[in-house]
Amino acid sequence: MTSIPSAGGDESLGRFSRAADTASTEVIRTYSTSFGLATKLLGSRHRQHVRNIYAMVRIADEIVDGVAAQAGLDTSAQTEALASYVAATHRSMVVGYSTDLILHAFARTARECGIGEDLTQPFFDSMGADIASATDFTAYDADAHERYVYGSAEVVGLMCLRVFLRDESRTEEELAVLTHGARQLGAAFQNVNFLRDLADDTDRLQRGYLGGSGRLTDSDRDEWVRTVTAQLDDARRSIPLLPKDARAAVRSALALFEALMRRVAKTPAAQLYERRVRVPDPIKALLAARAVAVTALERDR
Known part of the structure; x- marks a missing residue:
């Protein structure tokens, strides 16, 4: 796996960022053989970035498509969970760091590639619509x-x-x-x-x-x-x-x-x-x- 270069020279941050990349790669490996195969065809400078995007959107999709409900969250709690995820995503995009490995990986991709809330917010709006229609x-x-x-x-x-x-x-x-x-x-x-x-x-x-x-x-x-x-x-x-x-x-x-x-x-x-x-x-x-x-x-x- 080719990792995105770590920010700065701090080895602790580099190690954490590599772990974040690994977590994102595992998400796509677990959920999609098709997109997993496609990302292997990308050049090394793109591959991990696309995996990081996939992992972030997949986690949000799972919140609204049954995982949260199966864990016992009602509609109100699912809405709260998604709102928390949205806030954490956007916060990580501003500071370039998150304690959540998936969001840390995505934030680094977003900052390097110019992905802003103009793209993430419409995505989260559609995810929220799925919760609203759950009953x-x-x-x-x-x-x-x-x-x-x-x-x-x-x-x-x-x-x-x-x-x-x-x-x-x-x-x-x-x-x-x-x-x-x-x-x-x-x-x-x-x-x-x-x-x-x-x-x-x-x-x-x-x-x-x-x-x-x-x-x-x-x-x-x-x-x-x-x-x-x-x-x-x-x-x-x-x-x-x-x-x-x-x-x-x-x-x-x-x-x-x-x-x-x-x-x-x-x-x-x-x-x-x-x-x-x-x-x-x-x-x-x-x-x-x-x-x-x-x-x-x-x-x-």
């Missing part, structure tokens, strides 16, 4: 869906983009394309996850992220497939503008979600409420290898 079934209309997806996913793509571009120079036009691509990729990932998690979201979490309280029909599924396909196409167009040591990872993640989308498109909507669509590990490995091969043939930026 009754919540059906998201188009506007609510758009707000939720921006906060829960698009801003995470923008955080990663700030990591990739922190040592880079791009024109205003290029930045506009990259920003749009990062948002579209985040939105596509989230919408695919909504489709493949229909059973859990509907039955356990009592949420209808894809609009309406009724069950999706095959026609509804097809419309979402078209939406996600367009989002992925937009994101793909921005990849050549990324630094070369970020492209293979982004291509690999995009290809994985395209593969998921193809499987969703072939699955009757009724079955999406019964089982989670997956891509076998050998296919994931093949998609990653192809992403590496394509990127190797490209010129550096």
Whole structure:
């Protein structure tokens, strides 16, 4: 594992920061084989930063998606736990230190890469909306869906983009394309996850992220497939503008979600409420290898 260089020369702080990086890496290893694989394709200057972002948002997501409730916290206590996490995150971003290893790692990434509350607060707002909907079934209309997806996913793509571009120079036009691509990729990932998690979201979490309280029909599924396909196409167009040591990872993640989308498109909507669509590990490995091969043939930026 390549750690972010420790701040200053103090060995105690360096040791603590390395432990924080290790904790973040363990979070992504535990929760996501797909994103864990993608981060391995990143250049060493990006890899740990992206893992640190993933770990911070994953912990927040777990607060609202069942872990806190399973631990015995009611809705009020979950709200308090999230508020405490938000305050601790933002405090750590200001001072560059936290007693929480995950937040310490994230704070160092945020400060080095220019990630501010303009991106973290919308994310936490979407997480808070999940707590607010915990007691009754919540059906998201188009506007609510758009707000939720921006906060829960698009801003995470923008955080990663700030990591990739922190040592880079791009024109205003290029930045506009990259920003749009990062948002579209985040939105596509989230919408695919909504489709493949229909059973859990509907039955356990009592949420209808894809609009309406009724069950999706095959026609509804097809419309979402078209939406996600367009989002992925937009994101793909921005990849050549990324630094070369970020492209293979982004291509690999995009290809994985395209593969998921193809499987969703072939699955009757009724079955999406019964089982989670997956891509076998050998296919994931093949998609990653192809992403590496394509990127190797490209010129550096």
